Amino acid sequence: MKKILLVDDEEGIQLLYQEEFQDEGYEVISAFNGEEALEKFRSEIPDLVILDIQMPGMNGIEVLRQMKMIAPQLPIILSTAFHEYKQDLSAWASDEFIVKSPDLESLKEAVRKHLG
Amino acid sequence: MPELRKDPVLGRWIIIAQERAKRPTDFIIAEAPVTGGFCPLCPGNENTTPPEVLAYGRPYGAPANTPGWQVRVVPNKYPALVIEGEIDRQGEGLYDKMNGIGAHEVVIESPHHDDIFARMDLDHMILVFHAFRARILDLARDPRFRYVLVFKNYGRAAGASLEHSHSQLVALPILPRMIVSELQGTLEYYNYKERCIYCDIIRQEIQQQVRVVCQNELFITMTPFAPRTPFEMWILPKRHESGYHNQDDQQLAALAAIFSETLNRLDACIPGVPYNFVLHTQPLHSENMKHFHWHFEIVPKLTSIAGFEWGSGFYINPMSPEEAAQYLRESLVKGPQEARP
DSSP states (O other), X not given: OOEEEEEOSOHHHXXXXXXXXXXXXXXXXXXXXXXXXXXXXXXXXXXXXXXXXXXXXXXXXXXXXXXXXXXXXXXXXXXXSOGGGGGOGGGGGSSEEEEOOSOOHHHHHHHHHHHO | OOEEEEOTTTOOEEEEOOSSOOOGGGGOOOOOOOOXXXXXXXXXXXXXXXXXXXXESSOTTOOTTSSOOSEEEEEOSSOSXXXXXXXXXXXXXXXXXXXXXXXXXXXXXXXXXXXXXXXXXXXXXXXXXXXXHHHHXXXXXXTTOOEEEEEEEESGGGTOOSSSOEEEEEEESSOOHHHHHHHHHHHHHHHHHSSOHHHHHHHHHHHHOSSEEEEOSSEEEEOOSSOSSTTOEEEEESSOOSOGGGOOHHHHHHHHHHHHHHHHHHHHHSTTOOEEEEEEOOOTTOOOOSSOOOEEXXXXXXXXXOHHHHHHOOEEESSOHHHHHHHHHHTTTSOTTTOOO
Protein backbone atom coordinates (compact mmCIF):
# COMPACT_ATOMS: atom_id res chain seq x y z
CA MET A 1 0.00 0.00 0.00
CA LYS A 2 1.41 3.41 -1.04
CA LYS A 3 2.08 5.76 1.84
CA ILE A 4 1.18 9.48 1.90
CA LEU A 5 2.64 11.89 4.43
CA LEU A 6 0.02 14.58 5.03
CA VAL A 7 1.43 17.79 6.53
CA ASP A 8 -1.13 20.37 7.68
CA ASP A 9 -1.64 22.21 10.96
CA GLU A 10 -5.45 22.18 10.65
CA GLU A 11 -7.08 19.20 12.33
CA GLY A 12 -10.20 19.46 10.17
CA ILE A 13 -8.14 19.21 6.98
CA GLN A 14 -6.20 16.28 8.42
CA LEU A 15 -9.42 14.35 9.23
CA LEU A 16 -11.01 15.08 5.85
CA TYR A 17 -7.95 14.23 3.76
CA GLN A 18 -7.19 11.09 5.83
CA GLU A 19 -10.69 9.74 5.22
CA GLU A 20 -10.68 10.60 1.53
CA PHE A 21 -7.24 9.18 0.75
CA GLN A 22 -7.75 6.06 2.86
CA ASP A 23 -10.90 5.47 0.81
CA GLU A 24 -8.73 5.78 -2.29
CA GLY A 25 -6.57 2.94 -0.98
CA TYR A 26 -3.58 4.80 0.46
CA GLU A 27 -2.02 4.64 3.88
CA VAL A 28 -1.99 8.15 5.38
CA ILE A 29 0.33 9.38 8.11
CA SER A 30 0.00 12.83 9.63
CA ALA A 31 2.30 15.63 10.70
CA PHE A 32 1.04 18.92 12.12
CA ASN A 33 4.12 21.10 11.66
CA GLY A 34 7.36 21.29 9.70
CA GLU A 35 9.64 19.76 12.30
CA GLU A 36 7.35 16.76 12.81
CA ALA A 37 7.02 16.43 9.03
CA LEU A 38 10.80 16.22 8.52
CA GLU A 39 11.10 13.67 11.32
CA LYS A 40 8.39 11.45 9.81
CA PHE A 41 9.77 12.01 6.31
CA ARG A 42 13.01 10.38 7.47
CA SER A 43 11.53 7.66 9.66
CA GLU A 44 8.39 6.62 7.73
CA ILE A 45 9.81 6.98 4.17
CA PRO A 46 6.54 7.96 2.43
CA ASP A 47 5.85 7.57 -1.30
CA LEU A 48 4.36 11.07 -1.62
CA VAL A 49 3.92 14.18 0.53
CA ILE A 50 0.97 16.58 0.61
CA LEU A 51 2.34 19.75 2.16
CA ASP A 52 0.57 22.83 3.49
CA ILE A 53 2.54 26.11 3.36
CA GLN A 54 1.33 28.37 6.15
CA MET A 55 2.09 26.55 9.39
CA PRO A 56 3.49 27.66 12.75
CA GLY A 57 7.30 27.43 12.91
CA MET A 58 8.87 26.24 9.66
CA ASN A 59 6.67 27.04 6.70
CA GLY A 60 5.92 24.51 3.98
CA ILE A 61 8.36 26.07 1.48
CA GLU A 62 11.27 25.59 3.90
CA VAL A 63 10.11 22.02 4.59
CA LEU A 64 9.84 21.37 0.85
CA ARG A 65 13.43 22.51 0.21
CA GLN A 66 14.72 20.34 3.07
CA MET A 67 12.79 17.28 1.89
CA LYS A 68 14.00 17.69 -1.71
CA MET A 69 17.58 17.83 -0.42
CA ILE A 70 17.01 14.42 1.15
CA ALA A 71 14.98 12.79 -1.66
CA PRO A 72 14.84 14.91 -4.86
CA GLN A 73 12.74 12.40 -6.81
CA LEU A 74 10.04 11.89 -4.17
CA PRO A 75 6.85 13.67 -5.32
CA ILE A 76 5.69 16.55 -3.15
CA ILE A 77 2.40 18.34 -3.68
CA LEU A 78 2.05 21.83 -2.24
CA SER A 79 -1.53 22.29 -1.04
CA THR A 80 -2.37 25.77 0.16
CA ALA A 81 -5.25 28.20 0.41
CA PHE A 82 -2.94 31.00 -0.76
CA HIS A 83 -2.61 31.31 -4.52
CA GLU A 84 0.09 33.99 -4.16
CA TYR A 85 2.70 31.40 -3.15
CA LYS A 86 2.76 30.47 -6.84
CA GLN A 87 4.93 33.55 -7.28
CA ASP A 88 7.51 32.13 -4.88
CA LEU A 89 10.17 30.48 -7.06
CA SER A 90 11.08 28.15 -4.20
CA ALA A 91 7.71 26.50 -4.86
CA TRP A 92 9.21 25.21 -8.12
CA ALA A 93 10.88 22.50 -6.06
CA SER A 94 7.42 20.95 -5.70
CA ASP A 95 5.93 18.57 -8.24
CA GLU A 96 2.41 20.04 -8.11
CA PHE A 97 0.83 23.19 -6.71
CA ILE A 98 -2.81 22.80 -5.71
CA VAL A 99 -4.96 25.59 -4.29
CA LYS A 100 -7.15 24.14 -1.53
CA SER A 101 -10.78 23.71 -2.49
CA PRO A 102 -13.82 21.92 -1.04
CA ASP A 103 -13.68 19.75 -4.17
CA LEU A 104 -10.71 17.43 -3.68
CA GLU A 105 -10.74 16.08 -7.23
CA SER A 106 -7.72 18.06 -8.48
CA LEU A 107 -5.70 17.00 -5.43
CA LYS A 108 -6.75 13.36 -5.85
CA GLU A 109 -5.88 13.51 -9.54
CA ALA A 110 -2.42 14.87 -8.73
CA VAL A 111 -1.86 12.06 -6.21
CA ARG A 112 -3.00 9.44 -8.74
CA LYS A 113 -0.69 10.95 -11.36
CA HIS A 114 2.33 10.38 -9.16
CA LEU A 115 1.34 7.19 -7.32
CA GLY A 116 -0.70 5.46 -9.97
CA MET B 1 12.39 72.77 4.94
CA PRO B 2 10.92 69.90 2.84
CA GLU B 3 10.84 70.41 -0.90
CA LEU B 4 8.29 69.27 -3.48
CA ARG B 5 9.75 68.15 -6.81
CA LYS B 6 8.03 67.21 -10.04
CA ASP B 7 9.19 64.43 -12.34
CA PRO B 8 9.47 66.11 -15.75
CA VAL B 9 8.31 63.03 -17.68
CA LEU B 10 5.48 61.68 -15.55
CA GLY B 11 4.40 64.85 -13.75
CA ARG B 12 4.61 62.85 -10.52
CA TRP B 13 5.37 64.83 -7.38
CA ILE B 14 7.69 63.67 -4.65
CA ILE B 15 8.62 65.20 -1.31
CA ILE B 16 12.27 65.49 -0.37
CA ALA B 17 12.03 65.47 3.40
CA GLN B 18 15.51 65.67 4.87
CA GLU B 19 14.77 66.05 8.56
CA ARG B 20 18.36 65.35 9.42
CA ALA B 21 21.48 64.48 7.54
CA LYS B 22 21.23 60.76 6.92
CA ARG B 23 24.21 58.63 6.10
CA PRO B 24 23.85 55.64 3.78
CA THR B 25 24.39 53.26 6.68
CA ASP B 26 21.32 54.72 8.42
CA PHE B 27 19.22 52.96 5.80
CA ILE B 28 20.60 49.45 6.36
CA ILE B 29 17.77 46.95 6.76
CA ALA B 30 18.38 43.53 8.29
CA GLU B 31 17.37 40.92 5.73
CA ALA B 32 15.75 37.68 6.91
CA PRO B 33 18.31 34.89 6.95
CA VAL B 34 18.32 32.57 3.97
CA THR B 35 17.30 29.10 5.05
CA GLY B 36 18.62 27.33 1.95
CA GLY B 37 17.91 23.76 0.96
CA PHE B 38 17.09 22.33 -2.46
CA CYS B 39 17.27 24.89 -5.26
CA PRO B 40 15.20 24.32 -8.42
CA LEU B 41 17.42 26.74 -10.39
CA CYS B 42 20.75 24.99 -9.75
CA PRO B 43 22.46 22.82 -12.40
CA GLY B 44 21.47 19.19 -12.05
CA ASN B 45 17.91 20.16 -11.16
CA GLU B 46 16.87 21.15 -14.69
CA ASN B 47 14.00 18.63 -14.49
CA THR B 48 12.30 20.76 -11.82
CA THR B 49 11.86 23.67 -14.25
CA PRO B 50 9.84 23.77 -17.46
CA PRO B 51 11.97 23.11 -20.59
CA GLU B 52 14.31 26.02 -21.32
CA VAL B 53 13.60 28.56 -24.05
CA LEU B 54 17.20 29.81 -24.15
CA ALA B 55 20.56 28.74 -22.75
CA TYR B 56 24.06 30.13 -23.20
CA GLY B 57 27.34 28.42 -22.45
CA ARG B 58 26.60 24.74 -22.98
CA PRO B 59 29.05 23.05 -25.38
CA TYR B 60 27.84 22.74 -28.95
CA GLY B 61 25.73 19.62 -29.41
CA ALA B 62 25.09 19.11 -25.69
CA PRO B 63 21.45 18.25 -24.99
CA ALA B 64 19.07 20.93 -23.77
CA ASN B 65 18.00 20.99 -20.12
CA THR B 66 21.24 19.52 -18.86
CA PRO B 67 24.06 21.12 -16.83
CA GLY B 68 26.85 23.07 -18.49
CA TRP B 69 24.93 26.32 -19.12
CA GLN B 70 26.01 29.77 -17.96
CA VAL B 71 22.68 31.61 -18.37
CA ARG B 72 19.38 29.78 -18.76
CA VAL B 73 15.86 31.11 -19.45
CA VAL B 74 12.80 29.02 -18.56
CA PRO B 75 9.07 29.69 -18.52
CA ASN B 76 7.52 30.16 -15.09
CA LYS B 77 6.49 26.76 -13.71
CA TYR B 78 3.40 28.18 -12.00
CA PRO B 79 2.58 31.21 -14.20
CA ALA B 80 0.05 33.89 -13.33
CA LEU B 81 -0.61 34.36 -17.07
CA VAL B 82 -0.79 31.51 -19.59
CA ILE B 83 0.80 31.43 -23.03
CA GLU B 84 -1.83 29.30 -24.75
CA GLY B 85 -4.99 30.84 -26.21
CA GLU B 86 -6.28 33.78 -28.16
CA ILE B 87 -6.89 37.19 -26.66
CA ASP B 88 -10.54 37.58 -25.73
CA ARG B 89 -11.43 41.16 -24.80
CA GLN B 90 -14.85 41.60 -23.24
CA GLY B 91 -16.99 44.32 -21.79
CA GLU B 92 -19.08 43.95 -18.66
CA GLY B 93 -21.22 47.05 -18.71
CA LEU B 94 -18.72 49.89 -18.51
CA TYR B 95 -15.94 47.58 -17.26
CA ASP B 96 -13.29 45.97 -19.47
CA LYS B 97 -11.78 42.56 -18.96
CA MET B 98 -9.84 39.95 -20.91
CA ASN B 99 -8.47 36.47 -20.45
CA GLY B 100 -5.08 36.09 -18.80
CA ILE B 101 -2.78 35.53 -21.76
CA GLY B 102 0.90 36.30 -21.33
CA ALA B 103 4.37 34.83 -21.04
CA HIS B 104 6.28 34.81 -17.78
CA GLU B 105 9.91 33.73 -17.96
CA VAL B 106 12.74 33.48 -15.46
CA VAL B 107 16.32 34.31 -16.44
CA ILE B 108 18.65 32.17 -14.31
CA GLU B 109 21.66 34.46 -14.35
CA SER B 110 24.32 32.02 -13.21
CA PRO B 111 24.80 28.29 -12.58
CA HIS B 112 26.36 29.17 -9.20
CA HIS B 113 23.81 29.31 -6.40
CA ASP B 114 25.64 31.98 -4.39
CA ASP B 115 26.61 34.32 -7.24
CA ILE B 116 25.48 37.92 -6.79
CA PHE B 117 24.54 39.85 -9.93
CA ALA B 118 26.54 42.94 -8.95
CA ARG B 119 29.71 40.93 -8.48
CA MET B 120 29.58 38.79 -11.59
CA ASP B 121 32.43 38.93 -14.09
CA LEU B 122 31.62 41.41 -16.84
CA ASP B 123 31.78 38.68 -19.49
CA HIS B 124 29.10 36.80 -17.60
CA MET B 125 26.93 39.84 -16.95
CA ILE B 126 27.01 40.59 -20.68
CA LEU B 127 25.37 37.20 -21.30
CA VAL B 128 22.45 38.22 -19.08
CA PHE B 129 21.90 41.39 -21.12
CA HIS B 130 22.16 39.33 -24.30
CA ALA B 131 19.48 37.02 -22.90
CA PHE B 132 17.14 39.97 -22.27
CA ARG B 133 17.62 41.12 -25.88
CA ALA B 134 17.14 37.65 -27.35
CA ARG B 135 13.97 36.98 -25.40
CA ILE B 136 12.45 40.40 -26.23
CA LEU B 137 13.15 39.78 -29.93
CA ASP B 138 11.63 36.30 -29.77
CA LEU B 139 8.52 37.35 -27.82
CA ALA B 140 8.06 40.28 -30.24
CA ARG B 141 7.28 37.74 -32.95
CA ASP B 142 4.05 36.91 -31.11
CA PRO B 143 1.39 39.39 -32.35
CA ARG B 144 -0.65 38.95 -29.16
CA PHE B 145 1.95 40.70 -27.02
CA ARG B 146 2.37 44.46 -26.81
CA TYR B 147 5.07 44.80 -24.20
CA VAL B 148 7.86 42.83 -22.53
CA LEU B 149 8.71 43.98 -19.03
CA VAL B 150 12.17 42.96 -17.81
CA PHE B 151 12.79 43.26 -14.09
CA LYS B 152 14.85 41.96 -11.21
CA ASN B 153 14.04 41.65 -7.53
CA TYR B 154 17.13 41.38 -5.36
CA GLY B 155 16.69 40.57 -1.67
CA ARG B 156 13.62 39.37 0.21
CA ALA B 157 12.44 42.90 0.99
CA ALA B 158 12.43 43.67 -2.74
CA GLY B 159 10.35 40.59 -3.53
CA ALA B 160 13.00 37.98 -4.38
CA SER B 161 11.59 34.63 -3.31
CA LEU B 162 14.71 32.57 -4.04
CA GLU B 163 18.32 33.51 -3.37
CA HIS B 164 19.71 31.99 -6.60
CA SER B 165 20.42 35.00 -8.85
CA HIS B 166 17.62 35.51 -11.36
CA SER B 167 15.61 38.14 -13.18
CA GLN B 168 12.27 37.91 -14.94
CA LEU B 169 10.46 38.84 -18.15
CA VAL B 170 6.71 39.20 -18.52
CA ALA B 171 5.20 39.57 -22.00
CA LEU B 172 1.84 41.32 -21.78
CA PRO B 173 -1.07 41.79 -24.19
CA ILE B 174 -1.52 45.34 -22.88
CA LEU B 175 0.80 48.29 -22.26
CA PRO B 176 1.57 48.79 -18.56
CA ARG B 177 0.17 52.04 -17.17
CA MET B 178 3.67 53.28 -16.24
CA ILE B 179 4.88 52.88 -19.83
CA VAL B 180 1.78 54.61 -21.21
CA SER B 181 2.48 57.56 -18.89
CA GLU B 182 6.15 57.73 -19.96
CA LEU B 183 5.16 57.57 -23.63
CA GLN B 184 2.61 60.34 -23.13
CA GLY B 185 4.99 62.53 -21.11
CA THR B 186 7.85 62.19 -23.57
CA LEU B 187 5.56 62.78 -26.57
CA GLU B 188 4.14 65.98 -25.04
CA TYR B 189 7.68 67.28 -24.53
CA TYR B 190 8.68 66.25 -28.05
CA ASN B 191 5.64 67.92 -29.62
CA TYR B 192 6.53 71.14 -27.81
CA LYS B 193 10.34 71.19 -28.24
CA GLU B 194 11.04 68.63 -30.98
CA ARG B 195 13.63 67.02 -28.75
CA CYS B 196 13.74 63.86 -26.64
CA ILE B 197 13.34 64.82 -22.99
CA TYR B 198 15.77 62.11 -21.85
CA CYS B 199 18.43 63.40 -24.28
CA ASP B 200 17.90 66.85 -22.77
CA ILE B 201 18.12 65.45 -19.24
CA ILE B 202 21.41 63.69 -20.09
CA ARG B 203 22.88 66.87 -21.60
CA GLN B 204 21.88 68.97 -18.60
CA GLU B 205 23.06 66.43 -16.02
CA ILE B 206 26.47 66.08 -17.70
CA GLN B 207 26.77 69.85 -17.74
CA GLN B 208 25.67 70.33 -14.10
CA GLN B 209 27.50 67.29 -12.64
CA VAL B 210 25.41 67.18 -9.47
CA ARG B 211 23.32 64.06 -10.03
CA VAL B 212 25.72 62.08 -12.23
CA VAL B 213 26.95 58.93 -10.47
CA CYS B 214 29.24 57.53 -13.16
CA GLN B 215 29.49 57.29 -16.92
CA ASN B 216 31.36 55.61 -19.72
CA GLU B 217 31.55 56.34 -23.42
CA LEU B 218 28.05 55.02 -24.15
CA PHE B 219 26.06 55.16 -20.89
CA ILE B 220 25.38 57.39 -17.91
CA THR B 221 24.09 56.58 -14.42
CA MET B 222 22.36 59.40 -12.58
CA THR B 223 20.01 59.98 -9.72
CA PRO B 224 16.77 61.48 -11.10
CA PHE B 225 15.67 65.00 -10.10
CA ALA B 226 12.54 63.62 -8.39
CA PRO B 227 13.44 60.15 -7.09
CA ARG B 228 10.93 57.92 -5.32
CA THR B 229 13.46 56.49 -2.89
CA PRO B 230 16.95 57.30 -1.60
CA PHE B 231 19.59 56.18 -4.11
CA GLU B 232 17.13 55.63 -6.97
CA MET B 233 19.21 55.62 -10.16
CA TRP B 234 18.61 55.58 -13.89
CA ILE B 235 20.98 54.11 -16.44
CA LEU B 236 20.53 55.65 -19.89
CA PRO B 237 22.30 55.24 -23.23
CA LYS B 238 23.90 58.55 -24.21
CA ARG B 239 22.90 58.05 -27.83
CA HIS B 240 19.20 58.35 -28.54
CA GLU B 241 17.56 54.95 -28.95
CA SER B 242 14.01 53.96 -28.05
CA GLY B 243 14.39 50.18 -28.14
CA TYR B 244 16.67 48.03 -25.99
CA HIS B 245 16.39 45.25 -28.57
CA ASN B 246 18.38 47.38 -31.07
CA GLN B 247 21.51 47.47 -28.89
CA ASP B 248 24.52 45.81 -30.50
CA ASP B 249 27.07 43.65 -28.69
CA GLN B 250 29.41 46.59 -28.07
CA GLN B 251 26.60 48.57 -26.46
CA LEU B 252 25.60 45.63 -24.28
CA ALA B 253 29.22 45.26 -23.13
CA ALA B 254 29.29 48.95 -22.15
CA LEU B 255 25.91 48.51 -20.44
CA ALA B 256 27.24 45.59 -18.38
CA ALA B 257 30.27 47.68 -17.39
CA ILE B 258 28.21 50.61 -16.13
CA PHE B 259 25.61 48.34 -14.50
CA SER B 260 28.34 46.55 -12.59
CA GLU B 261 29.94 49.81 -11.47
CA THR B 262 26.57 51.27 -10.48
CA LEU B 263 25.50 48.30 -8.39
CA ASN B 264 28.91 48.07 -6.75
CA ARG B 265 28.77 51.75 -5.81
CA LEU B 266 25.30 51.19 -4.33
CA ASP B 267 26.49 48.12 -2.43
CA ALA B 268 29.51 50.03 -1.13
CA CYS B 269 27.16 52.71 0.25
CA ILE B 270 24.60 50.29 1.72
CA PRO B 271 25.99 46.74 1.83
CA GLY B 272 23.46 44.09 0.79
CA VAL B 273 20.72 46.61 0.06
CA PRO B 274 17.65 45.00 -1.56
CA TYR B 275 16.63 46.60 -4.84
CA ASN B 276 14.48 46.26 -7.93
CA PHE B 277 15.51 47.16 -11.42
CA VAL B 278 13.19 47.50 -14.39
CA LEU B 279 13.81 48.05 -18.08
CA HIS B 280 11.64 50.64 -19.78
CA THR B 281 11.81 50.22 -23.54
CA GLN B 282 9.53 50.95 -26.47
CA PRO B 283 6.38 48.82 -27.00
CA LEU B 284 6.59 45.78 -29.25
CA HIS B 285 5.65 46.17 -32.93
CA SER B 286 6.49 49.90 -32.87
CA GLU B 287 8.94 51.79 -35.06
CA ASN B 288 11.88 53.68 -33.58
CA MET B 289 10.46 56.56 -31.52
CA LYS B 290 12.07 60.00 -31.60
CA HIS B 291 10.48 60.97 -28.29
CA PHE B 292 11.17 57.86 -26.19
CA HIS B 293 14.54 56.76 -24.79
CA TRP B 294 15.01 53.30 -23.30
CA HIS B 295 16.56 53.09 -19.83
CA PHE B 296 16.89 51.03 -16.68
CA GLU B 297 15.53 52.27 -13.36
CA ILE B 298 17.15 50.93 -10.19
CA VAL B 299 15.06 51.42 -7.07
CA PRO B 300 16.57 50.37 -3.72
CA LYS B 301 14.00 49.09 -1.23
CA LEU B 302 14.62 51.55 1.57
CA THR B 303 11.28 53.16 2.26
CA SER B 304 7.77 51.79 2.64
CA ILE B 305 4.61 52.68 0.76
CA ALA B 306 1.87 53.63 3.22
CA GLY B 307 -1.47 55.42 3.23
CA PHE B 308 -0.19 58.82 2.13
CA GLU B 309 1.70 57.37 -0.82
CA TRP B 310 -1.21 55.11 -1.85
CA GLY B 311 -3.72 57.90 -1.54
CA SER B 312 -1.78 60.72 -3.17
CA GLY B 313 0.63 59.05 -5.56
CA PHE B 314 3.33 61.19 -3.92
CA TYR B 315 6.48 59.60 -2.57
CA ILE B 316 8.32 60.87 0.49
CA ASN B 317 12.07 60.58 0.11
CA PRO B 318 14.29 61.36 3.09
CA MET B 319 17.43 61.98 1.00
CA SER B 320 18.00 64.37 -1.88
CA PRO B 321 19.27 62.89 -5.16
CA GLU B 322 22.19 65.36 -5.11
CA GLU B 323 23.36 64.02 -1.76
CA ALA B 324 22.78 60.41 -2.83
CA ALA B 325 24.78 60.99 -6.03
CA GLN B 326 27.66 62.43 -4.04
CA TYR B 327 27.74 59.41 -1.72
CA LEU B 328 27.60 57.10 -4.74
CA ARG B 329 30.37 58.95 -6.59
CA GLU B 330 32.63 58.73 -3.57
CA SER B 331 31.58 55.25 -2.47
CA LEU B 332 34.30 53.23 -4.13
CA VAL B 333 36.95 55.74 -3.09
CA LYS B 334 36.02 55.85 0.59
CA GLY B 335 33.92 53.66 2.84
CA PRO B 336 30.33 54.79 3.51
CA GLN B 337 31.24 56.07 6.99
CA GLU B 338 33.82 58.49 5.63
CA ALA B 339 31.97 59.46 2.49
CA ARG B 340 29.69 61.98 4.18
CA PRO B 341 29.38 65.17 2.11
